[in-house]
Amino acid sequence: GENVEQxxxxxxxxxxxxxxxxxxxxxxxxxxxxxxxxxxxxxPQLIIDIRSNVGEKKDQRIAVTLNKTAKHFSxxxxxxxxxxxxxxxxxxxxxxxxxxxxGTGTRLKVLA
Amino acid sequence: xxxxxxxxxxxxxxxxxxxxxxxxxxSGDLSVYWYxxxxxxxxxxxxxxxxxxxxxxxxxxxxxxxxxxxxxHSELNLSSLExxxxxxxxxxxxxxxxxEQFFGPGTRLxxx
Numbered sequence: 001g002e003n004v005e006q007x008x009x010x011x012x013x014x015x016x017x018x019x020x021x022x023x024x025x026x027x028x029x030x031x032x033x034x035x036x037x038x039x040x041x042x043x044p045q046l047i048i049d050i051r052s053n054v055g056e057k058k059d060q061r062i063a064v065t066l067n068k069t070a071k072h073f074s075x076x077x078x079x080x081x082x083x084x085x086x087x088x089x090x091x092x093x094x095x096x097x098x099x100x101x102x103g104t105g106t107r108l109k110v111l112a
Numbered sequence: 113x114x115x116x117x118x119x120x121x122x123x124x125x126x127x128x129x130x131x132x133x134x135x136x137x138x139s140g141d142l143s144v145y146w147y148x149x150x151x152x153x154x155x156x157x158x159x160x161x162x163x164x165x166x167x168x169x170x171x172x173x174x175x176x177x178x179x180x181x182x183x184x185h186s187e188l189n190l191s192s193l194e195x196x197x198x199x200x201x202x203x204x205x206x207x208x209x210x211x212e213q214f215f216g217p218g219t220r221l222x223x224x
Binding site: 098105 | 145147162206211214218
């Protein structure tokens, strides 16, 4: 069935270092891959997304890469700051539907 | 503020009871999605409605049901509640043709 695996489940980095979170999806028909950030006690919010016709997308300190052949995509955060501490969720959207399949989340801690 | 509203914010009830969670999407959004987030868990897709009609179904229990009304607000009904139904329930909405989902603040359900 449809599945999205996300690793690692927790990640601690020093302030200023980079963080990388990886996701693998199962359905090759997936064509949209958003990343959501959820701060403690708050709602998930979209931070970046990528469509299947693009290999990489960047927005300031965050970037997402997509490898369709391998069916995996990654979130890269550079120059991490304490306010980047949150849970990050990847998702894959199945072609022809607007249903998201979310990964299990990565708890990122940026240590000052 | 995403523009998606959910009521109530908190709900405490007993096992065996029935509750109704309400969601109002952003103005103009025709799609509404419901998600369940258990403690330290990911986002489990429950169901999607588009302009009043059910469009996609996820891992929604038979004890749960939902509907979207002509004014586009949606309700999620949870019956015969069990302790394991305690979770944060999010509603999200989106515009047809665009993939980004905007999440509401969530309803925290506690079943005692």
